[in-house]
Amino acid sequence: MNSRLFAFFLLLVGAISVVSCIDPDQTQEVILERDKEAIEKYLQANPITSVKQYSEPIEGFYMFWQVSAKPERNALLRGDTVRVNYTGRTLDKRVFDSSIEQVAKDNGIFVSTRNYQPLKFPVGLGFTITGFEFAISMMHPGEKATVIFPSRLGYGSQANGTIPANSPLIFELDLIDVKKGPNSNP
Structure with a gap:
């Protein structure tokens, strides 16, 4: 009986410890609301x-096509391979990655050992x-979008290289082509 009581006590103390470590300012809901406010502020100051x-304002997702193309085929399917040029930025307009060599050079992120070419996946x-892939799934070859x-x-909540944790992102995308995969009907 004492061992069960002791185990229950340890479980209770552990649960209280975990709950007390959660920062109420860092819950997913709070972070999403903060991100959405920052995105709205960015869009007001920088119309595209x-x-x-x-757009899906509830999710904080916005997409703007600079070039739209008539679809040659059906929508993208799982397993289709795309080639896309991209430039990634944070809301402070700092470029953190690009598949385009000149953009990398112009923004001080050029790596001489990298082979700059469209991302293929x-x-x-x-x-x-997720946000990058969702945006690509809404595009057709020849389209450019932000x-x-x-x-x-x-x-x-994970920092990635020079991207701070909990950072909304901006991508400029140029979908070059799509190679239909095994799920496509000829």
């Missing part, structure tokens, strides 16, 4: 010219962050 738009298999999304669709 577009030929079409898509299969859609729907988790090779990129997408802005909250940190939970990016790197979340």
Whole structure:
């Protein structure tokens, strides 16, 4: 009986310890609301010219097409391979990555050993962050768009290189082409 009581006591103390370590200013809901406010403020100060738009304000996701193309085929399917040029920025307009060599040089992030070329990856298999992949899934070859999304669709509470934790992200995307995968019907 004493061992059960002792185990229950340890479990209770452990649960209280975990709950007391949670910072109420860092809950997912609070972070999302803070991200959405920052994104709205950014968009008010930096309007993005577009030929079409898509938004989900509740999620904090905004997409603006600078070039729109008529779809040649059906929408992207899981396993289709895309090639996309991109430039990633934080809301303070700092470039943290680009597949374009000149953009990397112009923003002081050039790495001489890197092979600058379009990113190539299969859609729907988790090779990129959620917001990036969702934006690509809404595009057709030849389209260019700017997408802005909250940190939970990016790197979340984890810092990544020069990107601070809980950072909303902006990507300029240029979908070059799509190679249909095994889920496509000819």
